[in-house]
Amino acid sequence: MMKIAVLFAGLLAAGSAAPGLSLAADAAAPVKEIMKDTQTNWASDASDWIDVFEESMLGRLYSKDFSDKYKAAAQNPAADEDGISPFDYDVIVNGQDACPLQDLSIENGQPANGTTEVTVKFKAATCLEGAPNRDDFTTVRFEVIEENGKSVVDDIMVQGEEGQGPISLKATMAQIANGQ
Template sequence: MLKAGLIALGLLLPVPALAADATTPVREVMSVTEANWREGASEFQDVFADDRLGRLFSKDFAERYRKAAASEYAKEAGTPFSYDVIVNAQDGCALRNISITSGPARDGASEVKARFQGLTCFGSDQEYQAFTETRFRVISEGGKPVIDDIILTMDGSAFSIKSELDAIAAQ
């Protein structure tokens, strides 16, 4: 009886929105990124195009992106960034061996990791066969998972794209 009551109570309680697949927005971003880096790719797709920005990213991220996009540099370059923030590079190859995994939700967010090889066309040396990892902080807004930040690593130190957007907007 107690077990049935607990099950019934569990069905009545609201389910956290993060129960939705936190990898969904990351999969779309990675699909676009993979297409952009594909050998012979002809048409660049902007990961941060207005439709994706409003659909795949949090309101806070989108607001910061729009502020940074209004900077003089971004207006001139057409983007706030001088590199591809998803692969953390200016140059590279077609992405290989992409995997996307999600960790448990903690403090209202899930960390989704995208791992891939992005330098394999440069040679067979170990440095070109290494995997790159991009971390996405995914939260729930309006009952659906959205990317709230992108965390990259450079020289062993992690940095936030939201912080980078803030710095660009402040220039």
């Protein structure tokens, strides 16, 4: 029993002495919340759309730089006619139409240079009869950093058109803010 207590105390001390070690374990926390809301939005019985960029979420789940870029993009009057978002599509599913998300997986990468990449995969078109991409997986990469002692999303990378690399949502927001 004494050995277990000493081992437990040692683990606690190691965790508090190296807080960066614990970050990798919770880097997916903001991503899981965003994906839970995205799943709810695309569920067949969804009644109220959850804005994953709503003001309180911006301050809690996203980095200051990401939030600032989002707010600047939202100021562009040409961004979106409904006044809710600077986007005219769901940036997570990377489209205007989707089905209830199927086969969702969330995987933490290894922290590197202060960033942990959290990869999300899901099928978004399974209910679209005749769609050529019906069983294809959509992959979204969330770049997660530590800011003010907590994990926050600093960028969202979606796959571009065929032959095009990943597209940074922060870069897209900067273009929208500049009227492009």
